[in-house]
Amino acid sequence: MRKDPRPFEKYHHFKGHDYQILALAKDASYDRDMVVYQGLYPPYQIYVRELSEFMSDVDKNKYPNAKQKERFALITRTMPFADPSAPAEEAHVTNDLQGIRKNEERTETVIAPEPITNPDAGKVNPALMRFLDAEEVDDKLRVLFEIKDEITPEILTPMEISMGMEVSDDTVDKRVAMIKHTLSTRQQFEKNRLRN
Known part of the structure; x- marks a missing residue:
C-alpha cells in the first residue's frame, strides 16, 4: 500500500x-x-x-x-518519466571502461554559485512580513490598511496564498478588496462564533 x-x-x-x-x-x-x-x-x-x-x-x-x-x-529526484515502451539500452561496459582502473578515484567538478550582487535579493518585504506575522483577523485588517501604499502584485500573491485564497491576476486594487472582503467575512464569522 x-x-x-x-x-x-x-x-x-x-x-x-x-x-x-x-x-x-x-x-x-x-x-x-x-x-x-x-x-x-x-x-x-x-x-x-x-x-x-x-x-x-x-x-x-x-x-x-x-x-x-x-x-x-x-516524483523522486531520480524518477525519470521515460517512455516505458522504448527498448532497454544495452550496457557495453567492458569496451567503455578500458584504461580505468578498478579502484581509481573519481572526482567531480563543483561550480560555486555566483555571489548575489543585489543586496536586497532574498529579503522579504517588511510590509508583507507585518501582514503574515499578524495572527488575528483584526490585526491583519489593521496591517492591510497601514501598508496600503506599499502593496505590490509581488507581495499580494503570498498574502492571498497565506489566506487560502486563489491567486488572482486582477489589478492591485481589486486584489486588495478581495483580501479585505475575505478578512471581513472571517471577522464576522469569528464574532458570531464567539457569541454562540
Whole structure:
C-alpha cells in the first residue's frame, strides 16, 4: 500500500502536469480525508481531492493509453518519466571502461554559485512580513490598511496564498478588496462564533 502524501511532496499526474502537496485535511461535513495540492504551472491553481481518489490507480478502461499506473505518482529526484515502451539500452561496459582502473578515484567538478550582487535579493518585504506575522483577523485588517501604499502584485500573491485564497491576476486594487472582503467575512464569522 502506498504512503499518504505529505506536505511539499511533488506528484506527477498521469495527464502530464506536476503538483505539490500543500496539506492533508479533513472534510468537516463528511469526515473524509482530503488532499490539498497546487498545480506547478500557471495559474498555480489550488485543488482539493479525496485522499482515496488522489491515491487511486488510473482507470485503464477510461484512459487506456495512460503511461503510469497511479493517478498521481510521487516524483523522486531520480524518477525519470521515460517512455516505458522504448527498448532497454544495452550496457557495453567492458569496451567503455578500458584504461580505468578498478579502484581509481573519481572526482567531480563543483561550480560555486555566483555571489548575489543585489543586496536586497532574498529579503522579504517588511510590509508583507507585518501582514503574515499578524495572527488575528483584526490585526491583519489593521496591517492591510497601514501598508496600503506599499502593496505590490509581488507581495499580494503570498498574502492571498497565506489566506487560502486563489491567486488572482486582477489589478492591485481589486486584489486588495478581495483580501479585505475575505478578512471581513472571517471577522464576522469569528464574532458570531464567539457569541454562540
